[in-house]
Amino acid sequence: MKTTESSLVRQFTHGSLVKQILVGLVAGIVLAWISQDYANAVGILGSLFVSALKAVAPLLVLMLVMSSVASHKQGQKTNIRPILVLYLVGTFSAALTAVVVSFLMPSSLALVTGTDQIVPPSGILEVLRGLLMSMVSNPIDALMNANYIGILVWAVGLGFALRHSSASTKALLNDAADAVTFMVRVVIRFAPVGIFGLVASTLASTGFDTLWQYAHLLAVLIGCMLLVxxxxxxxxxxxxxxxNPYPLVFTCLRESGVTAFFTRSSAANIPVNMELSQKLGLDEDTYSVSIPLGATINMAGAAITVTVLTLAAVHTLNISVDLPTALLLSVVAALCACGASGVAGGSLLLIPLACNMFGIPNEIAMQVVAVGFIIGVLQDSAETALNSSTDVLFTAAACQAAEQRVTSRV
Structure with a gap:
């Protein structure tokens, strides 16, 4: 009996999260179909999962960004400047593409929290004013109230202040970031249970038309990623x-993107990208730096996820968005993406930061995050495939361009 119990626990803690989420999704649909009363009762599991996300997300943003900035090496960027430019331009272009597609094909979400208290900003000036006031918020207050703009500012500021600290201090920051990331992994391991409760209670309350909303949202997300x-x-x-760039593009998608689609981790795909870079004959001194760096900051897929889900919430809440505000959202989404966590679904935890721009409360923003986990089986796989394949694609493009310049001079 004990052996069976330990086997079940091991299967839950080390089994495929994708398969577990699929089981939770199907179980939630079946329960909502069989009994609305029981489906509403298990909604507590979804509420607990959303509350756990709300608790850990602010601390995750603070520690990851602060540790990343503090540990950045002084001379690192000068060696790979063209690749960094491609990373940043590519991520911003992906966010901008997501804005355009979201306007052309607006998505709606089933949000169970009331929205009467939301006061949307009237335009770009009010958005900028809100951003500036959020930036100067007290750090403790920012953490307590999930003010992600303030958290991000303090994380970057403290990170720069700690860049000249001792190696032991930087090691402590990295260990603290790893500890918070571990807590996030623990919370995300319960995603199948939370999604079971969320799907069951949502379908019981709103009906099965919600499934079409999820399908439409997923189509917009994957469509944006394919377009990019x-x-x-x-x-x-x-x-x-x-x-002609397509031979290189298809090579990277085939040999890096396919693997990343199934591993769902840019960090886990680094060895694959290193081997592919060597096969392509790229400069080792360049790709040995750019590939690990790209796994951290080159996040076009994450930028698309943050943008599409944020605009879906904005559309659901009938908040009007003008062109300057949409452009600002692209910038914010690109910056958010650069700080995306390395765990599965990490980009979803940065959605509240973008939602803050439109006055969307943290309670509703976390429901948007939960929707992201529901469709995350395919969304996160496609996002990782785009992110990881782009790392080696842009590295190869910059290296080949440098070789062409040398050849032309000779």
């Missing part, structure tokens, strides 16, 4: 190498 992978990224590569 097959149109935007090739244009950026052509800008660098001045020849």
């Amino acid at each position: 992978a097959l149109v935007i990224n090739p244009l950026l590569v052509f800008w660098k190498i001045r020849r």
Whole structure:
């Protein structure tokens, strides 16, 4: 009996999270179909999961960003400047693409929290004023009230202040960031249980039409990612190498993207990208730095996720968005993406930061995060495939462009 129990616990803690989420999703749909009363009762599991996300997300943003900035090496960026430019331009372009597609194909979400208290900003000036006031918030108050703009400012500021600290201090920061990341992993391991409760209670309350909302949202997300992978990224590569980019694009998607789709981790795909870079004959001194760095800051897929889900919430709440505010959202989403956590679903935890721009309360923003976990089986896989394949794609483009310049001079 004990052996069976330990086997079940091991299966839960070390089994495939994707398969477990699928089981939770199907179980929630079946329960909502069989009994609305029981489905509403298990809604407490979804509420607990959302509350756990709300508790850990602010601390995650603070520690990850502060540790990343403090540990950054002084001379690192000068060696790979063209690749960094491609990383940043690519991430911003992905966010901008997501804004355009979200306006053309607006998505709606089933949010169970009342929205009467929301006072949306009237325009870009009010958004900027809100951002500035959030930036100067007390750090303790920012953490307590989930003011992600203030958390981000304090994290960057403290990170820069600690860049000249001792190695032991930086090691402590890295250990603290790892500890918070571990707590996030623990919370996310309970995602199947939380999604079971969320799906069951949501479908029992709103009906099965909600499934079409999820399907539409997922189609918009994956459509944006395909557009970036097959149109935007090739244009950026052509800008660098001045020849047909698609052979290189398809090579990276085939040999890096497919693996990343199933591992769902940019960090786990680093060895694959290193091997592919060597196979492509790239400069080792360059890709040994750019590939690990890209796994941290080159997050086009995360930028798309943050943008699409935020605008879905904005559309659901009937908040009007003008063009300058949409452009500002693209910038904020790109910056958020650069700080995305390395755990599965890490980009979803940064959605509240973007939602803060539109006066959306943290309670509702976390429901949007929960929706992201519901569709995350495919969303996170496609996001990781785009992120990881783009790391080696942009590295190869910059290296080949440098080789072309040397050849032309000779």
